[in-house]
Amino acid sequence: MLQTPSLSIIVAVYNGEQFLAQFFDNIIQQTLTHFEMIVVNDGSTDKSAEIIESYRSSFETFRVFTIENQGVSAARNHGLSQATGKYLAFPDIDDNIHPGMYQKLLEMAETNSLDVATCNGRYVYEDSDKSKIIFPPERLSSTEVLSGDVWLKQALESRKFLHVTWLNIYNHDFIRRHNFSFEPGLRHQDIPWTTEILLAADRVQYTSDIFYDYLIHSNSVSHKTDGDATEVRSAHHYMKILRMLDDINHRYPEKVAKVPACKWQIAKEGLGILHTVDKIKDPALKKKLVEEIFQQGIWSLMWRNANTFRLRWRLGRRYFKLRKLISG
Structure with a gap:
């Protein structure tokens, strides 16, 4: 019998040739076992497809889907529909994922039967040595297991909470049970996604350990x-x-x-x-x-x-x- 992957890493790619090598190397450095890499090529017109293929042999389970360009939400939804892992992750290709991130989140999730495991990260600014912690520790410190609404209350009241998918992993059965998906064609769709998931979740845990660098750069759709x-x-x-x-x-x-x-x-x-x-x-x-x-x-x-x-x-x-x- 085939073993269920511990994690499905679902990534949307649109004209990401300058970021893909670093992204895949970040995932390789996670030293994960029994996970699947799901890449959804969202109609890229650059050399993304070639770079994606060049990494196929680097992963035990590497699944690539090519769709017409419809935006990140549609690409994530397509990946979600194909995922078989026990947990799900949705990183962005233009960011830096620190070694150990997914091992830590999976350990938290498995040990405590979590719906959502989440961590801290940093804003990193293009062409600058500046960086800033996303959730200042004095505002949000590591937690025990909380219900999602309690964590959401703490997070929003900190006034520093960032609605993002990429700091989290999600229990796949929890996502299936509630039939959650991303809103097609909507920029900043992580805001309603995160809000509803946390209101629905029974078991959430946060670590203030910093595992993710969110790159703020001129090529980002969010900043153009x-x-x-x-x-x-x-x-x-x-x-x-x-x-x-x-x-x-x-x-x-x-x-x-x-x-x-x-x-x-x-x-x-x-x-x-x-x-x-x-x-x-x-x-x-x-x-x-x-x-x-x-x-x-x-x-x-x-x-x-x-x-x-x-x-x-x-x-x-x-x-x-x-x-x-x-x-x-």
């Missing part, structure tokens, strides 16, 4: 800009995220009642949309976006969920400026 068009697209993505977070809160009312920050984060992410409005230079585009914010109920959603005096004050001081923009 092409002016007003980018800002408007970003605002539309975040408007959808706010609606998704609101739907999630309604699916888990008892747990959300114990985690006030679930509402706080809707208003907080909404403030990000208002900052995006400020960046738009074209008056007509700016006016249209503000009209959408009111007409589609986004403003009401932000205001209803602004559950602190500071948030209400920050939103309130913007209200009349926004109304003036669309009445002129």
Whole structure:
């Protein structure tokens, strides 16, 4: 009988030729046994396919799928549908994974029957020696096993929590049981994904050990800009995220009642949309976006969920400026 892989490492690749060698070398240095490497080539047009193939012999189980370009969520979902491992990981190819990361998370998960095992990381800045710890230890320290909502409460209240998949491994049966998947075509889809997973999870554990370097660089989709068009697209993505977070809160009312920050984060992410409005230079585009914010109920959603005096004050001081923009 074939042994079930301990871990399925699922990675989406789109035009990643400059990062792939380091990424695969990072995985090799994990010295994992009985795991599967699942690579989803999301319609790359560079030499990614050739580099991927050159690493096939480096892994015991190396599965490659090529799909038409549909974005990271669709690629992850495709990999998820093919995965057979007991646990799942979703690293990004342009980051640095420290040796021992997956061994440590698997040990935590197996020892304590976790739904989610998670660790700390660093922001590393391109062309700079600067780095910054993602979760400062004085804000978030290692935990025992917690229910997901308790961990989410602690994490959000630290005001330093980052909604990402790549610091975590997930119990595959837990993901199957809840039929979780990534939202196709949505940038920053990790925000609703992480929120719902933690509200649903019964057993979560965090180690403050730093195992992952998140590279902030100019080639990242998250950090590219092409002016007003980018800002408007970003605002539309975040408007959808706010609606998704609101739907999630309604699916888990008892747990959300114990985690006030679930509402706080809707208003907080909404403030990000208002900052995006400020960046738009074209008056007509700016006016249209503000009209959408009111007409589609986004403003009401932000205001209803602004559950602190500071948030209400920050939103309130913007209200009349926004109304003036669309009445002129």
